[in-house]
Amino acid sequence: MKSIFFITAAFFFSVSSIAQQISDLNGLETQSGRTYLFYREGNPTPYNSIYKFDPETLQDTMFLYGYISWTPFGNTSRANNDFEFFPNDSVNFMSVGNEYDIDFWGTIRRNDTLSFSIPLDIIKVDISKQNPQKVFAGGGYDHLLRSFDGGYNFPIDSIMQFAYLSMSPFNDNILFGLDSTKRLIKSFDGGYTSVLVDTSKTDDLFDSKFFYDSDQQHIYRIAKSYGKYVFLTSNNNGNQFSWTKTFESDFPLWVSNDPSISGNIYLGNLRYIYKSTDFGSTFSLYKTFDSRISGIYKKPNSDILYASTRYRIYKITPNTITVVKSFSIPFELFSYYPLKVGNKWIYDKTTIVYDFPPQITYDTVIKKVIRDSVAQNNKKYFVLKEESISGSVEYFLERIDSATGKVFRFVQGFNYPDDELLIDDLTAEIGDTVEAFRYGIWYPGGVTVLREEDYFTKWGLNNKRKIFETDNYGMPLYSLTYGLGLDSAVYGFDFGTTTYVLRGCVINGTVFGDTVLSVEKNEEIPTNFVLYQNYPNPFNPGTTISWQAPVSGWQTLKVFDVLGNEIATLVNEYRDAGRYKVEFDASSLASGVYIYKLTAGSFISSKKMMVIK
The missing domain is CATH 2.50.20 (outer membrane lipoprotein receptor (LolB), chain A)
Structure with missing residues (x-):
C-alpha cells in the first residue's frame, strides 16, 4: 500500500493554509474483500493528515496525523511520506516520514509507533511479500535502511548506500533506485550492487512510483523527468533497454493497475481517466470529470474504480459514477x-x-x-x-x-x-x-x-x-x-x-x-434626503414618484392603502447616492387616497396621493 504525493519546500506550509479537500487517493483490500480508501485532507503534501475511509459504511477516521506549524519558539512539523500494510494484514503497517522540532529527523514507524529515526530524509518503505520480517526504507540519494524483524529495529550496520525507490513484490532481492545522476538503477542482490537500466533522468524521488503486473514481466512507473510527468512501461522486468515512455504531461499523473487482470492499467491526468488493456502501450479515454483528478484506486476482482477530485470521491463502474464522499467548496x-x-x-x-x-x-x-x-x-x-x-x-x-x-x-x-x-x-x-x-x-x-x-x-x-x-x-x-x-x-x-x-x-x-466616475458623473450629488410629491396628482392611471439620497445604501419604496395594507413594492435594492424616479401604474386600484413610503437607511418619509377614476 503506497501513496503518491508532490512536495515543495517543507517550511512554507502552515496549518491555516490547508483547505478542506481530497488528494492522494489510494486503497487497501482486506482478506474478506472489503475496501478501505486512504486520502490526504488538503493539498498533496506529506504534512497533511491521512484519513481512512470506508466507502460502504461511509465511516471516516484519522489514520496518520500530519502537520506543520510556526510558534514563537520555533517550527514544528510531522510529515507522512509513505506507508504500507503487511501482507494479508489490514491492521499492521509501516510508515515513514520526517519530523522537525529544533532538529530534523527522518522517522520509521510501525503502527504509528516510532521504530527508528535518523537525521536523513526517509521517503519510501516496502515490506517483503516473501518474508514480512524484511522491511526496507530509504530516501535522499544515498541510503537504504533495512529491518529483519518486521520493522521493530533497523540496525545501524544494516544501512546501505543505495538511493532506494521500490522492491519487487515477486522477489525481495530485486530493488530499484537512482544513481548519483538520478538515472534508474536495478539491484538483483538486495542493494549490494546495481546496474543502470534507464538513462532518462528522474527529477525527484518524491514523484516516483512503481506498479508491478501480475505476469511478473511488466513493470509500470511514473516519474517526473526533465520537468514533465511521465508514464513508463517495461516489458522485461525492468531490465536494460526495456523501458518505454508512453504518456507525458505537464501535470501530475495518478495510476492504479488491476492485479487481477494482467495488462489493465488506469491513468488519471487533469480531468480525465484513461484505460490501457495492453500493458500501458496505448491508452483510451475511460471517464471525464468536471474537476481535476487527485487520485485513483482500482478494486481487484471487480469492475469498480474509485477516483477522487479535490472535493469528492467517486465510485465508478463502466456504466455509473456515484459520489461516495464530498467536501464543501471552500467559501x-x-x-x-x-x-x-x-x-x-x-x-x-x-x-x-x-x-x-x-x-x-x-x-x-x-x-x-x-x-x-x-x-x-x-x-x-x-x-x-x-x-x-x-x-x-x-x-x-x-x-x-x-x-x-x-x-x-x-x-x-x-x-x-x-x-x-x-x-x-x-x-x-x-x-x-x-x-x-x-x-x-x-x-x-x-x-x-x-x-x-x-x-x-x-x-x-x-x-x-x-x-x-x-x-x-x-x-x-x-x-x-x-x-x-x-x-x-x-x-x-x-x-x-x-x-x-x-x-x-x-x-x-x-x-x-477610482470609483468617482459613473454614468451620473455630471449630476450634482444631493446633500440631503428628499421624497417629492408625485406628479401628476390626482392621477389616472399613472404617476411619477421622485426622490433623492445623499448616500449610497439599501432603498425601498412601497405603496399602501389608508388602512396600512401594502399594495405594491416599487423599489427594493441597493442604490448609489443620486436622484431617482419611478413610474406607478394604478390601473388595478379603485379611486381613493393611497400612501407611498420611502425608506433609505435611517431616513423614512411618506406622502399621500389620490387616484381618481
Whole structure:
C-alpha cells in the first residue's frame, strides 16, 4: 500500500493554509474483500493528515496525523511520506516520514509507533511479500535502511548506500533506485550492487512510483523527468533497454493497475481517466470529470474504480459514477467573483478597429449587482446591470453554485441545460479546461483553460489572480482577482479588439481604486434626503414618484392603502447616492387616497396621493 504525493519546500506550509479537500487517493483490500480508501485532507503534501475511509459504511477516521506549524519558539512539523500494510494484514503497517522540532529527523514507524529515526530524509518503505520480517526504507540519494524483524529495529550496520525507490513484490532481492545522476538503477542482490537500466533522468524521488503486473514481466512507473510527468512501461522486468515512455504531461499523473487482470492499467491526468488493456502501450479515454483528478484506486476482482477530485470521491463502474464522499467548496473561492447586491465595478473600455488609420474609441462601463431575482427556471440569481457612458445598458442574471463552485448565467433560447450557460469554474486549477464561456460564442467542444496564476498589485494590494483563456472566436482572455472579481478582459472581433481594465470597484462596502466616475458623473450629488410629491396628482392611471439620497445604501419604496395594507413594492435594492424616479401604474386600484413610503437607511418619509377614476 503506497501513496503518491508532490512536495515543495517543507517550511512554507502552515496549518491555516490547508483547505478542506481530497488528494492522494489510494486503497487497501482486506482478506474478506472489503475496501478501505486512504486520502490526504488538503493539498498533496506529506504534512497533511491521512484519513481512512470506508466507502460502504461511509465511516471516516484519522489514520496518520500530519502537520506543520510556526510558534514563537520555533517550527514544528510531522510529515507522512509513505506507508504500507503487511501482507494479508489490514491492521499492521509501516510508515515513514520526517519530523522537525529544533532538529530534523527522518522517522520509521510501525503502527504509528516510532521504530527508528535518523537525521536523513526517509521517503519510501516496502515490506517483503516473501518474508514480512524484511522491511526496507530509504530516501535522499544515498541510503537504504533495512529491518529483519518486521520493522521493530533497523540496525545501524544494516544501512546501505543505495538511493532506494521500490522492491519487487515477486522477489525481495530485486530493488530499484537512482544513481548519483538520478538515472534508474536495478539491484538483483538486495542493494549490494546495481546496474543502470534507464538513462532518462528522474527529477525527484518524491514523484516516483512503481506498479508491478501480475505476469511478473511488466513493470509500470511514473516519474517526473526533465520537468514533465511521465508514464513508463517495461516489458522485461525492468531490465536494460526495456523501458518505454508512453504518456507525458505537464501535470501530475495518478495510476492504479488491476492485479487481477494482467495488462489493465488506469491513468488519471487533469480531468480525465484513461484505460490501457495492453500493458500501458496505448491508452483510451475511460471517464471525464468536471474537476481535476487527485487520485485513483482500482478494486481487484471487480469492475469498480474509485477516483477522487479535490472535493469528492467517486465510485465508478463502466456504466455509473456515484459520489461516495464530498467536501464543501471552500467559501474563499467565491471571492474570485464576489456576487453581492451593492457591489460595483468601473472599467475603462478601449475599442480599436484596425482601419487606415486605426480607429480608437474610449468608454467607461459601470457594472452593478442591483438585486436578486428568481428566473423562469425557478433558480435564484443576482441581477447585474451593465451601463456605459455612451448610453448602452445590458442586464445579466448570474449565480454561483455553492456545491460546485461554478458560475452560471441565465440565458434563454440557446438550448442550454436549464437555460444556464456556464461562464466560470472557480475551482479550476492551472491547466484545467472547462466548457465555460464568459465571452465569445458557445460551441460544442469549445473550452476555457486556466492558463496561469499571478498577483494583482494595484492599489496597495497583492491579491492572487486567475487568468483564463477561451478557445473561441476572438480568443477571449480575462482574469479574476481574489477579493475583487473580474479585473480585465480582452477579446478580438473582425478587424479589431476590445479591452476592459478595472479602474475601481466597491466590494462589500470597501472602495478600491477610482470609483468617482459613473454614468451620473455630471449630476450634482444631493446633500440631503428628499421624497417629492408625485406628479401628476390626482392621477389616472399613472404617476411619477421622485426622490433623492445623499448616500449610497439599501432603498425601498412601497405603496399602501389608508388602512396600512401594502399594495405594491416599487423599489427594493441597493442604490448609489443620486436622484431617482419611478413610474406607478394604478390601473388595478379603485379611486381613493393611497400612501407611498420611502425608506433609505435611517431616513423614512411618506406622502399621500389620490387616484381618481
